[in-house]
Amino acid sequence: MTSARPPRKKLAAPRRATAGSKPPARKSAARKSAAPRKPRGGNPISRFFRSALALIWRLTWGVVWRGMAMVMLILGLATFYFYTTLPPLAEMLDNRAQGSVTMIDREGEVFAWRGETFGGAITASNVSPHLKNAIVATEDRRFYRHLGVSPRGIAGAIRSNLSEGRSAFSGAGGSTITQQVAKLLCLGVPYDPTVWDSEASYEADCRRGTLWRKIKELPYAFALEAKFSKDDILTIYMNRAFLGAGSRGFEAAAQRYFARSANEVGPAEGAMLAGLLVAPSYYAPTRNLERAQERAAVVVELMYEQGYLDEFEYAEARAHPATLSQRAEEQQGIAFADWLMLDAPTYLARETTEDVIMRTTFDPRLQAATEAAVEKVYADKVREGSQAEVAVVVMSADGAVRAMVGGRQAQTGGFNRAVQAVRQTGSAFKPFLFAAALENGFQPFDIVEDAPLTINTPGSGPWSPRNYDGEFRGFVTMSEALSESLNTPAVRISEAMGRDRVREVANAFGLRSELAEGPALALGASESNLLQMTAAYAGILNGGSAVRPYGIEELKLLGDSTPLFGVSTGIGERVISERSAQMLTWMMSRVLEDGTGRRAKLPNREAAGKTGTTQAARDAWFIGFTADYVAGVWMGNDDNTPLTGVTGGGLPAEIWRETMIRIHEDVRPRPLPMVAPERSRSEATPPPTQTAPRAAPLDDAIRGILGSLFGGN
Template sequence: MMRFLAWMFSIASIGAIFGLGAMAALVWHYGRDLPDYDALKSYQPATISRVYDRDGAIMAEYLTERRVFAPIDEVPDLVKNAFIAAEDRNFYEHAGFDALGIVGAVVDYARGGRLRGASTITQQVMKNFLLTNERSFERKFKEIILATRLEQVLTKDQILELYLNEIYLGARAYGVAAAADNYFGKALENLTPAEAAYLAALPKAPSNLHPVRDHDIAVARRGYVLDQMLRAGFLTQAEFEEADAAPLATVLDGSVEPELPPVPPRDYFSEEIRRQLVGQFGEEAVEGGGLTIRATLDPELQRAAGDALRARLVKWDKERQGWRGPLTRIEPAALTGDDGAPSEDAWREALAATRAPGDIPGWRPAVVLKVGDTTARIGIQGVPEDADGHYIGVGDAGWAKPELERGGVGRAPRKPADIFAVGDVIMVAGETEDGSEIRDVPGDALVDAGLARWSLRQIPELQGAFMAMDPVTGRVLAMQGGFSFETSVFNRATQAKRQPGSAFKPFVYAAALDNGYTPSTVILDAPISIDTGAAELWRPTNSSNRFYGPSPMRVGIEQSRNVMTVRLAQDVGMDLVAEYAERFGVYSDMPHHLSYALGAGETTLYQMVGAYAMFANGGWRVSPTLVDRVQDRWGETIFRQDDRLCPDCRQDWRSGELEPVLQPNSQLIMDPVTAFQLTSMMRGVVERGTATRLQSLGLPLAGKTGTTNEAKDAWFIGFTPNMVAGCFIGYDNPRPMGRGAFGGTLCAPVFEDFMEIAMKDRPKLDFPFPPHAVMAKIDRSTGRRLSDDASGAGVALEAFRLGEAPAVGEYSGGAVIEGRFDMFAGGDLPMRLEQDEPSSGPASGPASGGAPADGGGGGGQAPAPPSPSGGFGSGGLY
């Protein structure tokens, strides 16, 4: 017996040795080329980056995978226990793999059951991160080796954190935090046991456990997880019974109202933030880095900007453009049921399949179902059908005159068939009895909101942009880059390079005021011919085709006189004008052509508003910014726009002490007296010049209009001490906008509507008077100094630097003597000027022979204006 036992022990020992050797050989063989699991120590999964507006509300998300990273200490025990019970009950006991689980899986398979992997959570982490989904012994063995190694370098909680944040749970959700939001509209800490169990059921087959499509299977799998939680002691019997009986209600079937606010769709502001941050940090960091981005956007002002711009574009389109037809068409057969009558299920499905913008407040897509003698029956997206259906009459679409091929519009429609056909997809808006649009009201609450009729709408061809910012901090408060982001993502505030026309003139005047000129300096407004080296002389004119003789500089900017601006630019030198334009950020490398003095170059609204902000703040450098701060996924600040130092900010503050003072780091790029003089002159644009409609605002307001040659671009940029805003309007492919299209008629109304809302709760500040300046009364027409007791409409109160104010009865830097114009400061201004720089081609400004109407050129493509007929430009006044 002893010899037999010894023999058996020897056999067992030899077998064990050979077994261990074989196992070691297998580990060596399969473990040679395994991935480096050390990378998991510092692994950071791709996580949603979120943008928050000024009020702390989410305004956008950037992502490649919908994942919100949840640190393990922020994951509730209920959620952790649900996944452990469903996937790996012995997670905290095993060393990476569960030997008993593997044996059990083999036994079940031998008995004819389904082959299951018996993978632990650690093994699943290794498979998800480093291996493939191949079902083979080799992959399973590698998985076990890697899992064992991983358990030696990471804690159990670290492994569980990787698992819960990486795993795919269906509905485009990666990780438990994103899944809780997608399915239940909740944060993790608010999940019920039934909801946590459903999430834990998903890893096995997320595509086959959809809560709506696979409802019964999903409920059964949820019941299994709840049972495992009960067996593991994670739930009491009462909790189990309550959770098992609960309905599977989710956001996806509409039976649950999300607790978390929905993320707004992308818009011009959030997309521009993304574009700028990608340029700074890279696409991977922005769309997968889990950044927290604090934007400068003021939601109320953003709504006001969008409403103001859209209202003006729609008004112009209705009055000038005519009806261009439906958005698209649906085959009439797709709208009806078996009986041939319109079927609500059919038309709703067909309408939902069309592409129509959903980001225009108050507007809804609709489809024409029937055309009658006086009305057309329509089906409206998101609006329940009532007993009689919904109708639109000719009176609610009377503006829809047909657009003619030769231009212009035809006669007004007389019957619905003149406008509509069955299957037309159109845009409509609900109106009250007084004609007001109904906005921000669900479709089933329109009647309670006072719905009286449906009115036809049309997306305008004319486009534009609007932007507002704080002139002191540079924070962009609102930016609307077009009529509708869903219709066109092109941001006309930052991406459209257009000619600013007379909106550029203040930079010419700024260069002059900083170099010896004053607001009362007299400049000759008379015909001039400029030899540019081209075949024809350039003869710029004013918009009125009239010349007004010697006039003070103030009148030149108030009335937007082209000839005065050209003379001024020639006298101070285009090299100096270009230097100022570049200093203010209007251009990066401006050619020294005289046409650029009239705004013939191309720039963006973003750059122009930023440049005007430096007039408003007294000459301090400021740049527009869309972002205040960026934090990484751990809360560390990686970018802060305000980089001023505050040495006393870390000290304890006591009541009665002064608040800490930030050290200024801005650069003064302009004499404050010049900024005040220029602001005063541009206040005259509002009070007496090309933007007088803005006087109704009752604000200390300065600004400048701009309209380019043939009215292809219209501008207005205005400012108060605490707000600067600008508007641009024009076709994307520049072409004339028609009679009456000026900066003062198109853009000034947009500015007016916006400022009525923007300034209602802001202080009405006046522009501060700069030090080292004095005030003197000047004759507005002649520029001559008047006595201090002079009064009347012809008196202008002008600012001068100390020692520069003329004596009573004298002129500032010049005089009109016996009909001959003399400029003491700038020399004689002859009737013919020679351009120092010759033409360099078709985009060379004046060398092309034209003069921009209102200082600009044709807009968009060629910086120089076209050659005018008869050798005269159309000039510019507005």
């Protein structure tokens, strides 16, 4: 049986290609590859440049992306580093190196601040929405949309700076609120007093707008954005920003300018506060309210344009701009507050690192009355263009200072003439001479001679005192010598007792500056300031005891209930007897009744005082008291040039009178604590053309001394 075979394929030779037929694909490809390659477009030179450009691009792109990667790595590491060093939010709200001093008047109201006042922490969640919106609208309208840095804002700031001829990073900075917080935190660098001269220089360094500073701000800003919410960052900003007048943070500023919390301000007040951020001292409303209102109007416009105010709120804010509270507008007690900062312990005042609360003796009603009196007399009696300055002090008999004027223009940190001007006292010194005389047995009606007198002083030669008017009155009583401010009788009494005794009494009353050594001691050749002189007169009113002027009743740290110290009176040790003080008070009352201080006489109220005019009228004084208050007035030129037509019995007496009338409004008149001498003045005083009788003779020893002095003159 044979097997079946598969059919055989028919053998055929390969078909030869004919014209027009398509060759097999593989052979065609082989022929193509075997064909010579044509050069790709252009000549060798163009090919060379194209190749070079391609190489440069590949190299550049390689460097760029690697550089960018490196920058991003460094930026990320720096951001992570700052992120790990950022403290908790609560620790970043108040990091002042300097503390504050808050001063409270006798009515319990705040009247002055010194140092950097914080006011308390606020948050973006509880602050007034008008204030929050004003800050965002003014400082960073895209605050809630960016990641901490605004390239558009930086580019716009650079363009603005260059167009105005400044360098790229001088002037406008284009900083976001986050970047400003980075500056306020000084990129985490704490204040070190061993590195910076002051906190001001430290902050100036933190605010530098250099390129390197801008670069360092970036990772810090990113770290802030990574660690805190937007509202947290805004909270830091609202608590750390400086807003003028010693206010650190918006809560302190709102209390300072408007006497209310930052949680309660309306659109107009919020706009004024936000407007301070660009230049706090320049736009401070306490410095120039109109300028602050103009700046606030710009902020209100921004708030309206960005949809934060509706039509009604916008119109209301424009029609009724923010104004200062009455307390802030009056700016009372500037000189008083400056004095307390000098008088208090340095570590609790000028250099305090704590927040200090001072309860003071300051009386705002008396301060307003005093300022009004000075203003009235200057407006009515002082020629226009006069440079004559003035100082006034009002205190109680125990030395509690109630009001103080340190000059015609009140300015924080300015020259306080009531405390810092040390000038010759002139005849205002004489009550202490007569106090010593009364304590040593003299009586108001004892007779003393007013006649030419020459005293030879070793090393200085002969010296002859003269009266202000150049006239001599013959024999006069001690009371008359004081009321008419006669010089030769004062010198005779001083020489009779001994200058050491006069200095001893004056020192005990608080005039502790170096007193004159020569006979001119009796005429007030020594120097003192107005505060010391007024306190010394208070010693006469209170019955003859020394007085230390004081303004702080209680001092404590903020948050503490226990005071660090307190003062209830300034009365010290007795200097002269109460009877001597009462007789001296009677003698000084005659100064106002019929002496050199007649222009100071008060209607329906007993008062006593003394005028004082120094050589060439360089200084003019009037100091006096009622049963309730002691007041001192000084006038003079800061350059110590003579006054024109001013004596102690003139303008100072009138300022004193106007002050006393005002501060005694609604105060029931009380008699002065004085004792009139037994013998009447009419019996003791001889007619001007007669020889004086021996009325109320001195004891033999004193009369012998006076006789030796009077003889031959």
